[in-house]
Amino acid sequence: MQIIRDRDTLRNAVAALREAGGRVALVPTMGALHAGHMALIAEGKRRARAVVASIFVNPTQFGPNEDLAAYPRREATDAAMLEEAGCDLLWAPDVATMYPAGFATTVSVGGVTEGLDGAARPGHFNGVATVVTKLLNQVAPDIALFGEKDFQQLAVIRRLVADLDLPVEIVGVATERDDDGLALSSRNAYLDPAQRTAARALPRALGEAASAIERGEPVAAALALAHRRLGEAGFGPIDYVLLCDAVTLAPIDRLDDATGHEARLLAAAKLGGVRLIDNLKVAPR
Numbered sequence: 001m002q003i004i005r006d007r008d009t010l011r012n013a014v015a016a017l018r019e020a021g022g023r024v025a026l027v028p029t030m031g032a033l034h035a036g037h038m039a040l041i042a043e044g045k046r047r048a049r050a051v052v053a054s055i056f057v058n059p060t061q062f063g064p065n066e067d068l069a070a071y072p073r074r075e076a077t078d079a080a081m082l083e084e085a086g087c088d089l090l091w092a093p094d095v096a097t098m099y100p101a102g103f104a105t106t107v108s109v110g111g112v113t114e115g116l117d118g119a120a121r122p123g124h125f126n127g128v129a130t131v132v133t134k135l136l137n138q139v140a141p142d143i144a145l146f147g148e149k150d151f152q153q154l155a156v157i158r159r160l161v162a163d164l165d166l167p168v169e170i171v172g173v174a175t176e177r178d179d180d181g182l183a184l185s186s187r188n189a190y191l192d193p194a195q196r197t198a199a200r201a202l203p204r205a206l207g208e209a210a211s212a213i214e215r216g217e218p219v220a221a222a223l224a225l226a227h228r229r230l231g232e233a234g235f236g237p238i239d240y241v242l243l244c245d246a247v248t249l250a251p252i253d254r255l256d257d258a259t260g261h262e263a264r265l266l267a268a269a270k271l272g273g274v275r276l277i278d279n280l281k282v283a284p285r
């Protein structure tokens, strides 16, 4: 697997993949790969002839008090995992290649970015939308795969691609979880053993609330119960626990308010300073 750091080499390598025929898939990541990322690569391999992964810890999507400096970086291990999974190319540009002197453009998606992580992490989705637009233009894949773990991000990227007529199919991939239900995330590495044990309360609280809502119990009561469960497990502050329309991400307080769309239960909360997110589908009865 070739590791590429400059635009010209990338262009030539992708052209060579295209000459072999078939579709090209892109899996954008920030590295520190785990089985969730590998599920995206595997789905890419099922849907396309060639898979390009990118690793870029994008500074513009981190807030000033977030973990940009501490974010785990282990490219050699990541490259070995990608090679083993049959990934064809690794696009691993540095910050100066992505944002050269004079860079002055921001891609800003409205609506779907307004609440949830968009509210809790101001500017975050501008950084995501800008870098994803660049990655899509650089690689020009036929399909690009993103995890449902970052559910709002997936919705933002779907909106971006539709609004800007970007010629790519966006594929969402189900969340990979540890045995106790915790969604895999690079940031789980920040949890100490006691926090890691406590963290299972997040998927459990969401599961309990989703079942209650599916049984027809009032949404507000189910959300309040999830809040309480998270607090009891040591989570705090809790940024949000909300039932939302799965496409617009507008909060809803009744399951049938998600007109024509699925409903999604989403939460974000800190455990000892580590911010975790998770979400679950809530099926109408």
Ligand SMILES: Nc1ncnc2c1ncn2[C@@H]1O[C@H](COP(=O)(O)OP(=O)(O)OP(=O)(O)O)[C@@H](O)[C@H]1O
Binding pocket: 028, 029, 030, 031, 035, 036, 037, 039, 040, 145, 146, 147, 148, 149, 150, 173, 174, 175, 176, 177, 183, 184, 185, 186, 187, 188
């Ligand atoms: N558990 C998971 N299951 C499926 N996809 C995932 C999972 N975790 C991350 N992804 C997806 O992998 C892609 C790259 O994500 P990223 O590199 O930020 O990893 P991450 O584990 O989400 O890291 P972080 O801890 O920073 O949120 C995104 O599309 C993300 O949704």
Ligand SMILES: CC(C)(CO)[C@@H](O)C(=O)[O-]
Binding pocket: 028, 029, 030, 056, 058, 061, 128, 131, 132, 150, 153
């Ligand atoms: C999509 C992404 C690679 C953009 O930097 C990032 O937000 C991520 O890893 O989910």
Ligand code: BAL
Binding pocket: 061, 062, 150, 153
């Ligand atoms: N996993 C989404 C990228 C981020 O949290 O910055």
